[in-house]
Each structure stands twice: as C-alpha cells, then as structure tokens.
Amino acid sequence: MRPLYLIRHPRPAGAEACCYGRLDLPLAEPASHSLPRVRARLPASFQVWSSPLRRCLELAQALDPLARQHPGLQEMDFGDWEGRAWDDIGAPALDAWAADVTGHTPPGGESARQLLLRVQAALAEVLATSQGALALVTHAGVIRALVAQALELAGPDWLRIRPAYGQVVALDWDGQALQVPAATRRELGL
Template sequence: MDLVLIRHPEVAIEAGVCYGQTDVPLRCDVRDLAVALTERMKALNVPACVDGWHASPLVRCASLAQVLSADVHLDARLSEMHFGAWEGRAWDSIDRALIDAWAGDVEHARPHGGESLAQFAQRVVAWFEATCVGRGAVHVVAHAGVMRVLAAHLLGISYENALQWSIDFGGVGWFRCVRGEWVLVRWNA
C-alpha cells in the first residue's frame, strides 16, 4: 500500500496567523498548481491513485483535490487541528503564558479551548484506520498537522517530534507499507 499526502497550496493570509480550521482562501489559481503538482509527482514516480482521492473539506485542500480528481472523498477528520480562541489571531498577539502552558504539555494541553494534540491525532488516525487499511494507493490533500500526525503514527515516533518536521505548501509525503512495516519514501518532495 502507498499513502501519498499532499499539503494544501499557499494561503492568502498574513504570515504569523494561527488559522487551523479557519477556512481561508488560496493565494494562487489552484488549476496552475494542480498541473505543476501532477508533473512533479510523475517525476518522483509517485504511484497513481487507485483507491481514491481524499481531502479535508476546507477550501484550501478541497479545491486542489477537486481539480486533481473528479471523485474526491471529503472528510472532516482530515481537517487541521482546531485552535479554539486562537483561530484567526496572530501568534504574537496571544498571551505568552498561554503559549508556554501549551508548550509545557503539547500533547494534552488546550489553553486555546480547541483540540489537544492527542484529540487531534485520535481523529486523524481514526480516519486512516477506517479508510486506508488494506488499500492499494490512496492520495490525500491535507494540512501540515494532519501530515505530521500521520507520519508519526506510521513511523512509530512521538507526535511532538513530528511537529518539528518542515513541510512546504504543496509538499508531498509518500509512505509505503512493506511486509507490514511503514517506510517513508519521500518527505517534502
């Protein structure tokens, strides 16, 4: 089985804003991005999608997925982490003590009132287990957080460590299950 994760394109908001599940527009025309992404995936020898395209229902993911395939399964479990009261706020406007409290227990704290990392991961992993087990090749257009959580789950590393992994807008993460073990084929390709 192959799982191909694609981060959504760049969004049209200021840098430094926490946007989690806030539905924000894209900076560029998604059709041009889809053409470039398709060419890049062919050059990387990414397997063709045989078991369906899946995406977060947020516009920044769904719009790209719907250009890439006429048959996309939108699933709210693939939405980015919900940051509660921090949604739409500049990170530097959030009380530093709240951010420190979150950093002190990044997996379970939720000073913003939204999801904890553990709750978010549970939701994303539930999608994976319900959708991907026993499939051939699944392609997903999602968010950086979703990609990092799935990488941690598949590779057996801590969620906190995976949060540090860089992934560009439009970046590809490709995983393959070989003899029951998941391996990372490409990250941020």
C-alpha cells in the same frame, strides 16, 4: 504495501497573519499552480480524499473532480485561538503549548494527541472504503501526526516534521501500520 500520499494544501491567503487550523482560508493562488508539481509525484492511478476545508478541497478537485471528503482529515482545532494574531494569543499561552506539544489543548480546541486519534479513525475509514493508492489532500498537522506516529516520535520531535505547502509525503500502509520510506525521511529531514 499500499501507497499513501499525504499532500499538504497550497499556501492559503493570510496564513502568516494568524493562527489557523479549522479557519477556512482561501488559497493565495489557484490550485492549478500547484497541480503539475503535485501530479508529478503521484502514480498513474489513485483515489483522492480531502479535508473539507477549501484550501485542500480545491487542490483535491483539481486532481480528481470526484474527490471524496472526510471531516477527520481537517487540521487541528485551535479553538479560541482561531483567526487571532500570534502576538494577541500571548507568550504565556504559546509557551504552555510549546512545553507540551502533544498534550496541551488550546481553549475550546483539541490537543495534538486528540488530533492524532481523530486522524487515525479517519484513515481507518478511508482505507476500509477504498482500494489501491490513496492521495489525501490535508494539512501540516495531520501529516505531522501520522508521520510522528509511524516513526514513534516523542511530542517535542513532532515539530521537526515541517511539510511545505503543496508537498507530497509518500508513506506505505502494510495492512497494519504506516511505514515511512527512507526517501520520505530524507525529504522531511528526519
């Protein structure tokens, strides 16, 4: 088994005010504030990969100044919804999304199913070009998609996966598929 640690970025500034996925929000506080808690959950040796969005990259570079980036580790693209207040998006659009969590595509964006395909391809590249334990500094949507896929959860159940800012989600790669250890299931309330 190969350890894989999915780390959600620290809280970004302005996150409560709008829909953000690809929007490159700054962190609300320096990445160094999250570093001790994150580092305590990681092994002595690991390679760091990150989404190129600065809310991830700042923590990744605090963990390892030589952290590598992969665009496939970015959050879901919400298209025309990016940067808009949830109230401005409107209940009908949000209801349509809630009715088909994995299949609905925001205008100009990507669906959660498309996100999963992109993230699977990125993870395959990262696994093929690195060795040993991996720490991926990424986003809630990416973590949600990978855990849901590993547990074979139906679309509506994806929303039960709610990693906190700065949370480390430990998985294992068995050479063919991701495995979700019992301890991780408990931490995520699954």
